[in-house]
Amino acid sequence: MTSHQPIMTLEELRAFFDREFPQIHEGGRTYHIEAIGPLSATMRMDYHDRHLRPGGTISGPAMMGLADLALYAAILAQIGPVALTVTTNLNFNFMRKPDQRALIAECRLLKLGRRLAVGEVSIFSEGSSDIVCHATGTYSIPDRR
């Protein structure tokens, strides 16, 4: 059985993300892949003006974007830079108002199949153990021949 160690290094994955998702850094680099491991990834989103609503609360779409990126990072770390891997389903539960600080997204893959990958993401305010947002997502992996 496979050990599920990533087949990309952190540097390779970050470089791939910079090429594939340059628009996430528009206005400043706020998304960071912090770590990857067996069937897992950790991503950070800085507390930055463009992710906020008036009053300073981090917006829902900013959190949804972070979750999607974290899942994508965890999957690609495992299968390599398969650029046509696409999100087919995402489900979000928003549970607590985030603090006015960075968000940390911890992603764990639940299944890595030949055609579909499924993972979950827990998003926390940096330094807190209370989940702000929890998501599960399914990604379709294209045929590779």
Add this chain to the structure above:
Amino acid sequence: MTSHQPIMTLEELRAFFDREFPQIHEGGRTYHIEAIGPLSATMRMDYHDRHLRPGGTISGPAMMGLADLALYAAILAQIGPVALTVTTNLNFNFMRKPDQRALIAECRLLKLGRRLAVGEVSIFSEGSSDIVCHATGTYSIPDRR
């Protein structure tokens, strides 16, 4: 039984959105509330550089943000400018690659309760009847005394 006509006019709703979500217009006004009706709303998102991935495909998070805004518009049109209404759950199915043109989000409320509202959104590429993304969402309506 109520007729479910909106209690806000389109202009009032647009003004409310400009005050509550000014960050969505950063880089240019690309989100437009096109229409509101009984338990429904239509929102448009222009095809704009900041919503795109390399190659010109509209990003998943751009579509998720559009769906969230459209649902919020439909709910607030019905209950008035209750600013503390928050998203508790969103579920997305991404089904087709969007065209390189504007997106139209058609939102229909399925339930408008005292504490929770539930709606669905179908997102189309402008001019097409094939659903690009379908979402359902639940929003928590705060106690109003």
Add this chain to the structure above:
Amino acid sequence: MTSHQPIMTLEELRAFFDREFPQIHEGGRTYHIEAIGPLSATMRMDYHDRHLRPGGTISGPAMMGLADLALYAAILAQIGPVALTVTTNLNFNFMRKPDQRALIAECRLLKLGRRLAVGEVSIFSEGSSDIVCHATGTYSIPDRR
């Protein structure tokens, strides 16, 4: 472009369901495929003791089972009796307490791809137009060579 007419007749689909899901009729025949059409199906679940909680309310799992069957019916009517088609994702919003009468599930397919099918189901109490439960689901279609 295909007309999306079902490729199975109602009788063929009912016979297939009787072979594939005999356990749903345990205790009495309460599930009925009422109609099939282009990318659609209607299923009925009788108001029967084994679907109820004390006090006579139809249980959540009974509704979830109905939604899954209705989606499966709509998909198989389109693609034929492909028995290894399996549910990969289901999302339910429970919105109103059902009446103490039969349930009608109206299913509409949103996407019918080569590998994945996505549909939505609206469940009503017979005779009512208020949605009791709304669901979306994704099904994986096996390779057929």
Add this chain to the structure above:
Amino acid sequence: MTSHQPIMTLEELRAFFDREFPQIHEGGRTYHIEAIGPLSATMRMDYHDRHLRPGGTISGPAMMGLADLALYAAILAQIGPVALTVTTNLNFNFMRKPDQRALIAECRLLKLGRRLAVGEVSIFSEGSSDIVCHATGTYSIPDRR
């Protein structure tokens, strides 16, 4: 801050379930609340004929019913026998075919608010650490005055 210890004993919870959900034992007692803890519960569903499809595979609806019961058990263990607590949303990812043996559902509450509770459930075939089905659910807690 609360320690989140359950406020019901395992025996009290089992007795409550027997009163509230007698229909789950129709045909034989196959659902068992195995354990409860802080914001958690474990439930077992025996491998029994009425949960199966031809060929002996456990049905999707049987797993969905198990997840719903496990979440309900975890919530009620924390808040007491509040019978009008109802499911508002459930999202399921079916990831592996279950073995032909009992299922174990491990439930963890992610949020326990005044009005809403959110939890996740991981379902395993007994003796295996591969997740068969993962679910998240939201429950509405009625006002208690």
